[in-house]
Amino acid sequence: xxxxxxxxxxxxxxxxxxxxxxxxxxxxxxxxxxxxxxxxxxxxxxxxxxxxxxxxxxxxxxxxxxxxxxxxxxxxxxxxxxxxxxxxxxxxxxxxxxxxxxxxxxxxxxxxxxxxxxxxxxxxxxxxxxxxxxxxxxxxxxxxxxxxxxxxxxxxxxxx
Amino acid sequence: xxxxxxxxxxxxxxxxxxxxxxxxxxxxxxxxxxxxxxxxxxxxxxxxxxxxxxxxxxxxxxxxxxxxxxxxxxxxxxxxxxxxxxxxxxxxxxxxxxxxxxxxxxxxxx
Numbered sequence: 001x002x003x004x005x006x007x008x009x010x011x012x013x014x015x016x017x018x019x020x021x022x023x024x025x026x027x028x029x030x031x032x033x034x035x036x037x038x039x040x041x042x043x044x045x046x047x048x049x050x051x052x053x054x055x056x057x058x059x060x061x062x063x064x065x066x067x068x069x070x071x072x073x074x075x076x077x078x079x080x081x082x083x084x085x086x087x088x089x090x091x092x093x094x095x096x097x098x099x100x101x102x103x104x105x106x107x108x109x110x111x112x113x114x115x116x117x118x119x120x121x122x123x124x125x126x127x128x129x130x131x132x133x134x135x136x137x138x139x140x141x142x143x144x145x146x147x148x149x150x151x152x153x154x155x156x157x158x159x160x
Numbered sequence: 161x162x163x164x165x166x167x168x169x170x171x172x173x174x175x176x177x178x179x180x181x182x183x184x185x186x187x188x189x190x191x192x193x194x195x196x197x198x199x200x201x202x203x204x205x206x207x208x209x210x211x212x213x214x215x216x217x218x219x220x221x222x223x224x225x226x227x228x229x230x231x232x233x234x235x236x237x238x239x240x241x242x243x244x245x246x247x248x249x250x251x252x253x254x255x256x257x258x259x260x261x262x263x264x265x266x267x268x269x270x
Contacts, residue, residue, distance in 0.1 A: 019226040070209075077206035081179060084186035084199055093195055093257050116240035116247075119201040122194060124247045134247065134257060136198040 006044070009054050010036045055106045061156030068152060073118055080119040080136060092138040097130045101150055107157035114149055169217035176210030183207055192258025193250055197243060204239040208232075 017032035018024075043049040051057070083091060098115075102108045112123040112131055120140040125132040135141035179202055186199025212232050219225045 016230070019223060019230060022223045073205050073209075077179070077202050080186070080198060080202050081182045081206075084182055084189060084202070089189065091190070091195060092260065093192070095257055112244065113237075113240040116201070116243045117205060117236065119205055120198055122197055122201070122247045123244055124194075124251045132251070134194045134198075136195060 005051065005054065005056055006040055006049070008056050009043075009049065010040050012054070013039060052106055058106065058110075058156065061159040065152055065156040069114055069117070072149070076121075076140065077119045079140070083136065091136055094135050094138055094141045095124070096133055096135065096141050096145065097127070098133055098144055098147075098150070100129055100131055101154045102157055104157060107153060110156070111150060111153040114153060115144065118149075165217050169214040171214075172210050172217065173214035176207050176212075176214060179203070179210060180207035193255050194247065194257050197247060201239070201243060204235055208235050 013036035014033055017036060018029070021028060021032065023029075040049065083089065100108055100111050102111055108126070112126060115121050115123045115131065115133055120136040121144055122134045123131045124134050133141070133144060135144065183199055183201075183203035186202065187196050190196045190199050209232065212228050212235075216225050216228055219228065
């Protein structure tokens with residue numbers, strides 16, 4: 001598993017190199033491959049490479065989670081845009097705590113970042129197994145408290 | 161066909177620009193610190209995404225599309241992280257959330 005993980009990091013770095021460089025001459029491709037391998041070797045020696053930085057185990061779950069998240073983002077961005085241009089600015093800001101059911105750090109980061117990414121809610125602080133969330137409207141806060149996002153992130157985490 | 165794609169990409173980029181302007185308008189219009197941040201998140205999610213999708217239609221299956229996709233991923237990973245640290249820093253410094261009974265000016269003193 002460890003070796004598989006390192007190889008996957010090398011491949012990711014190499015693909016990143018290829019996309020950014022755009023030159024496919026043998027020399028430059030070789031240089032890219034060698035530097036990807038060297039970066040991973042050095043990172044190993046410095047012990048800065050870990051599963052959290054390259055959470056390969058989430059690869060199965062994200063493909064069902066991301067599309068759902070994109071739809072949620074579009075819906076709430078539309079709601080927030082309507083609030084902004086509304087003449088009376090009908091906002092009802094609330095601070096609240098939501099429970100998170102994720103067990104791993106990666107899952108918790110995924111949930112907190114999803115909350116922040118969705119317009120209208122921001123994760124302000126992590127306190128134990130709760131996230132302090134600032135919501136722009138009462139309705140948005142209730143939506144989040146419903147826990148669908150929490151369930152979906154946990155499901156994505158569970159497929160690892 | 162290419163004319164249709166051109167028009168579609170123009171519409172998408174135009175809509176993205178509109179959402180960026182709405183977000184900027186919201187940052188100016190919202191009262192208080194946290195509420196302004198909500199307005200800003202419209203810009204880096206919907207605004208940026210629509211512009212990138214519009215540009216993807218322009219570039220087609222080229223290396224430029226790959227770069228645009230990487231850029232998109234970068235925005236979607238970095239912007240919530242930056243927003244969270246900004247909100248967290250404000251929270252730790254004791255910035256109180258704006259409440260509807262407050263005046264529009266009072267929270268800007270924090």
